[in-house]
Amino acid sequence: MExxxxxxxxxxxxxxxxxxxLYFKKEPFKVFDSNNNxxxxxxxxxxxxxxxxxxxxxxxxxxxxxxxxxxxxxxEDFLEDKILDEKGINKIFTSIEEQNNWSSKKNLPLFKNYxxxxxxIENTAVINEFGVGKVKTIGNLNTKKFLxxxxxxxxxxxxxxxDSPFDYSSNSVDNExxxxxxxxxxxxxxxxxxxxLKPTHGEVIIIKAPQIDFKxxxxxxxxxxxxxxxxxxxxxxxxxxxxxxxxxxxGKQDLQDKLNEILITPYEVVAHLAGIRPTVSDxxxxxxxxxxxxxxxxxxxxxxxxxxxxxxxTQQLVDFILQGTPLDNEVNIIRYEKYLN
Numbered sequence: 150m151e152x153x154x155x156x157x158x159x160x161x162x163x164x165x166x167x168x169x170x171l172y173f174k175k176e177p178f179k180v181f182d183s184n185n186n187x188x189x190x191x192x193x194x195x196x197x198x199x200x201x202x203x204x205x206x207x208x209x210x211x212x213x214x215x216x217x218x219x220x221x222x223x224x225e226d227f228l229e230d231k232i233l234d235e236k237g238i239n240k241i242f243t244s245i246e247e248q249n250n251w252s253s254k255k256n257l258p259l260f261k262n263y264x265x266x267x268x269x270i271e272n273t274a275v276i277n278e279f280g281v282g283k284v285k286t287i288g289n290l291n292t293k294k295f296l297x298x299x300x301x302x303x304x305x306x307x308x309x310x311x312d313s314p315f316d317y318s319s320n321s322v323d324n325e326x327x328x329x330x331x332x333x334x335x336x337x338x339x340x341x342x343x344x345x346l347k348p349t350h351g352e353v354i355i356i357k358a359p360q361i362d363f364k365x366x367x368x369x370x371x372x373x374x375x376x377x378x379x380x381x382x383x384x385x386x387x388x389x390x391x392x393x394x395x396x397x398x399x400g401k402q403d404l405q406d407k408l409n410e411i412l413i414t415p416y417e418v419v420a421h422l423a424g425i426r427p428t429v430s431d432x433x434x435x436x437x438x439x440x441x442x443x444x445x446x447x448x449x450x451x452x453x454x455x456x457x458x459x460x461x462x463t464q465q466l467v468d469f470i471l472q473g474t475p476l477d478n479e480v481n482i483i484r485y486e487k488y489l490n
Contacts, residue, residue, distance in 0.1 A: 154178065158315045159330035161189040162292060163448050165299045166459040167330060169224055170467045172303070179309040182300070188332055188394070188424035191353055193374050193382055194290035195366060196457050198263050201240055204250055206259060208432070213457045218287045220460035224295075228302055232295045235288040239270065241369035241411065242279035251282040274361040274414035281367075289366070289374065290456045326470060328446040333425035341447045343488045344435055348425045349452075350391040352400035353384030355420035361412065371407045380419070383408055396423045428452040436466045437482035440489060446470065447482060 155171055157164045160182035171178045196217060198210035207213075221233050242248045248267055255264035265283030304310060315329075317339050333348040335341055359379045367373040374382045386400045401421055408416075427450050429435060435450035448466055451458050468474040478484065 154325060156181065156315075156325050156327045157330060158327060159332060159334070160184075160296060160300065160310075161330065161332050162192070162295070162455050162459055163332065163451055163463070164330035165189075165296050166220075167328060167448060167463045167466070168299065168303060168308075169220070170460075170463045172306075173223070174467060174471065176467075176471070179311065180303070181311045181313070181315040183314045184312065188351075188426055189292045189296060191351070191394075191422040191424035192292045192455070193353070193372060193384060194292040194295075194456050195238070195372060195374065196286050196289055197238055197284060197454075198286060198457070199238075199240075199284055201368060204254060206263070207454060207457070209461075210263075210457065213461050214287060216461045216464070217457050217459075220464075221287075221290060224299070228298055230298055232291050232298065233288050234291060236375070237265075237288075237365040238284035238286060239268075239281040239365050239367050240284060241275075241277050241281050241367060242267075243369065245279055248279050248282070255282070270363070272361060272363055274358075274412055275363070275367065276411055276413060283365075292456070326444055326446060328448055328466070328470075330448050332427040332449065335427070335447070335449055340439055340442060340445050341449075341482075343490065344447070344449070344482060344485055345430055345488060346435065346450055347389065347428050347430060348392060349428045350386070350388040350394070350423065351384065351426055352386045352388075352396055352404065352421065352423045353382055354401060354404050354418050355422070356381050356383055356408070356416040357419050358412070358414055358416035360414045367411065369407075369411050371404065371411075373408070373411065381416075392425070394423050394425050396421045426452055434458055434462050434480045435482050435485075436462055436480050437469075437476055440483070440486055 154176055155178035157167055157178055158181045160180055198207050198214055200207050225232055252267055254260045263285050265285050267280050267282055269280045270277045329338055335346050357379050376382055383404055386403055429450040436448045439445040469476050
């Protein structure tokens with residue numbers, strides 16, 4: 150590719166998605182990848198348009214889902230490889246009231262394309278006294294594979310990857326637009342550390358359970374996601390105090406306690422992972438240009454719905470930078486300008 154015009158700082162879900170958007174626009178870029186993408190590597194990548202707690206649609210899901218599907222399928226075409234896994238989601242009901250609420254909503258215009266029938270899981274290893282509700286979705290993204298195969302692809306296109314932290318004091322980025330996609334590491338960024346990002350520690354375990362066999366994701370206050378070969382990813386925890394992406398025995402035990410309320414079968418914990426989610430108090434992404442530095446941009450705050458959010462809002466950010474198309478007020482960092490010293 151020609152001389153760099155953009156610099157992407159960070160190679161998690163945000164940075165990789167942004168890289169593809171720039172590539173599709175034939176905009177040259179380089180990437181700083183300091184390998185601090187533990188959140189994306191531990192993430193399940195589930196694309197769920199439903200908020201189970203209140204049985205409502207996730208924010209703007211009807212807009213976001215088609216864009217996400219089109220984007221990741223286009224990426225698959227370039228990679229000639231699969232990164233989307235078309236798994237369904239089964240919400241395990243905890244009461245007859247939950248089941249009735251699902252049944253009453255699934256035929257409403259807002260929900261009919263997303264809420265499927267109430268069923269029973271024919272699996273003696275799964276406790277589902279009140280049945281399950283099936284969610285119609287586009288599946289889940291293999292986030293770790295997305296990062297690794299995308300990096301290989303871009304290296305083959307002669308994109309420069311710099312495997313070291315970005316030097317904020319550097320003067321060597323003149324005439325470049327720098328987009329910071331650092332996730333929870335944004336607190337180290339002297340330009341954007343005023344933004345009210347709230348890091349949230351999360352843990353998952355991977356179990357081996359030879360006696361169960363189901364293809365779809367299960368959800369009951371946690372998720373159980375089939376990985377193949379009798380392996381299942383189970384998560385996740387939420388801890389707003391712990392700041393380091395390291396695992397804890399308490400997190401592991403909490404996950405097993407919840408898991409034992411769903412499964413009646415022997416299993417073995419074969420892996421234990423942790424990451425720091427970049428979440429924002431208003432649960433909206435952070436994107437836009439620095440108020441005092443027009444060459445500096447940020448894309449962050451994707452939280453637990455990141456796979457569904459990233460394609461839509463990276464496209465919006467790229468259009469904003471290249472064409473001046475306005476950003477949505479709900480995601481524009483201008484909403485937090487009062488915190489800038």
